[in-house]
Amino acid sequence: MAILFDEGNKNFYIQTNNTSYVMHLLQSKYLQHVFWGKKIPSISACQYQKYYECEQEFSKNGGTMDSLPHEYPDFGNGDFRKPALVVNCADGSEVIELEYSGYKIYDGKKPLKGLPATYARDAGDQTLEITLSDEKTGLSIVLRYTAFEKHDAIARSVTVLNGGDSEIKLKTAMSASLDMELEKGFRLLSLSGAWANENNVIEREIKPGSFSVESRRIASSHQNNPFIALLSGNAGEDCGDVYGFSLVYSGSFLCDIETDINFNARVRVGLNPFDFEWCLSPGESFTTPEVVMVYSDEGLGKMSRIYHRLYRECLCRGNFRDKERPILINNWEATYFDFDEKKLLEIADEAAKLGVELFVLDDGWFGSRDDDTSSLGDWHTDMKKLPHGLKYLSEKINQKGMKFGLWVEPEMISPDSDLYRAHPDWCIHVDGRDRLTIRNQFVLDLTRIEVRDWIVDTISNVLKEAGVSYVKWDMNRNITSPGSPSLDAKRQKEFSHRYILGLYDILERITSAFPNVLFEGCASGGGRFDPGMLYYMPQTWTSDDTDAVQRVKIQYGTSIVYPAITMGAHVSAVPNHIMGRVTPLETRQNTAMCGNYGFELDVTKLDDCEKEKIAESIKYYKEIRRIVQFGDLYRLESLYKGNCAALMYVAEDRRDAVVFLFRERMELRKAARTLRLKGLDLTADYEICELGIRMPAVELENVGLVMPLGKGDFQSCIMRLHRVN
Ligand code: GLA
Secondary structure, eight states, X not given: OOEEEETTTTEEEEEOSSEEEEEEEETTTEEEXXXXXXXXXXOOGGGGHHHHHHHHHHHHHSOGGGGSOBSSOOSSSSOOSOOSEEEEOTTSOOOOOOEEEEEEEEESOOOXXXXXXXXXXXXXXXXXXXXXXXTTTTEEEEEEEEEETTTTEEEEEEEEEEOSSSOEXXXXXXXXEEEEEOOTTOEEEEEEEETTEEEEXXXXXXXXXXXXXXXXXXXXXXXEXXXXXXXXXXXXXXXXXXXXXXXXXXXXEEEEEEEOTTOEEEEEEEEOOTTXXXXXXXXXXXXXXXXXXXXXSBHHHHHHHHHHXXXXXXXXXXXXXXXXXXXXXXXXXXXXXXXXXXXXXXXXXXXXXXXOOEEEEOSOSBTTOSSTTSOTTOOSBOTTTOTTHHHHHXXXXXXXXXXXXXXXXXXEEOSSSHHXXXXXXXXXXXXXXXXXXXXXXXXXXXXXXXXXXXXHHHHHHHHHHHTOSEEEEOOOOOOOSOOOTTSOGGGGGGHHHHHHHHHHHHHHHHHHHOTTSEEEEOBXXXXXXXXXXXXXXXXXXXXXXXXXXXXXXXXXXXTTTSOXXXXXXXXXXXXOTTTOOOOOHHHHHHHHTTSEEEEOSOGGGOOHHHHHHHHHHHHHHHHHHHHHHHSEEEEXXXXXXSSEEEEEEEOTTSSEEEEEEEESSOOGGGTTOEEOXXXXXXXXXXXXXXXXXXXXXHHHHHTOEEOOOOSSSSEEEEEEEEEOO
């Protein structure tokens, strides 16, 4: 049993195989947070005695609600920290008093209507719903917790129901709030970046005060991934306490922490209250996105492995969830907009010979799109470039033994497009104000059902007619002038969330209509690399930056939460188009093989030696693909901490493993450094195929291997390990 209510002591226990989460009902009324961490059988009554003292003090004098660890704090009752819930009541006041009114526990997990979410697959998974109510307004709040027993993760979400008889306005509704006693030295980790530089691992010491990681872009964003982790002072890759919070959402979000001088902290994660309000008429309810919380007592590495498995098995869906992903070639960096049928078929021809499995036609195949100034919305083939049409091209590619994939950017509309000329009101705008283009494009108003229906129909027809097996779903600008003429004035601040709900509606309809199409998300690279998108599309283009050194860092940061199978990673030409850097082909290959392997260069321009190397790497990747895509990741070295990065993927049965090692700069005296491996079966010996040696795992993990790298900058290697006894 994962979840239990101890009636006598008024404690809720959420248990997973190795963790516990405990809440206590103070005075049978106030829901308090007691503990989240390593598994404990039960809590002794003396642990929450302090709450009674605070509460009694509060009853007498008021004011000390401020020191209680509230499970879902409201506003106006003596807790002066930031609330999880703010509601503007019919009388204009924002004061509410949430009190416990009941609970239920059930097996499994219900879907969150209209929102992406993890789903339960294992017998031990259970859900707890605790209801808190405000008598005066008739408002009730359902706090929902699912225990993923085997995975050691807890998913939380909240439903707010207006059970009163007047309209109320929701101003803040966090998915989770957590009051924790930290110690001095705790750090907050975020994944922050920019276009072409996503998911840098940033750590900062937590000090008294407030700090937030957020997006206000109506996309989860390049700037901050919807994730934070708290790390104890001694925590590292393999040791110490780590608390992870990952939000299953693709729009504007907020993760913040408020800490007092005694290191009592409140963490809040959820929809960004900035520019947000939601009107709830009597009887209406609102459900927040969910946050997935993971506690690890063995550092960041274990936390990442928990997220990886959970997201691979219980977030991603569809026919491709458990399948090895195809090696693809994408024509974008090879041709940009400058291609025709002949050129594409030449690339496809060469790629097929090299062993590539999927050919992806990127931007520029539709309308009259010879650059980025036109045609988004005109999703019909440009017959000047492709005189025989898409179906012909796709069949030609199939004949070469490859599947055919297509780039689309359905959320967008170019001012210079037939669609815009026909429906100038379909783009996001505020009446009477200028419409701002970014990358020469506007965004379609996905809050409108007729726009969503049009997108679903139009894109479905393209996929059907052209025989498409893979879609790259791009989104290349953030939203300005948020608002919709189709919403009442009082609902304008619902726009941002409604846009994302509209997007989810479209994705649900299209992805379920095409179960045999592999969808890959993209937003100028990793601008929407989040668990919400992965629910619909099981992989994402990690970054527009394909430079090997930059990629090692970006993919390393991305791996803090997301498994390798979700990361698109391609070999491109040198000098790199964004960085101008020249790196060896082997290193570009080895970097890309850490994710979903692919190519983004003109293979017809390669010399024979390069072609041979690429063909070999493809053959090699096909052999190790299962381990990379479904294995457990161990991070051995980090470019954020030194000159080398090393990632190791270990198959579930620990018979096989692959180690990827990179060194950024040649360092004379450090050339003979050792690399200590992890995750092996310590009772076994392993053969290291590339080195032709055998060694006990215990030696590989404790003594390590001399790094087998040659001279020069940007060197790398791969080593495959196989258990021999
Ligand atoms: C975005 C994507 C690229 C490419 C271009 C096409 O920038 O991230 O991979 O598809 O759009 O315009």
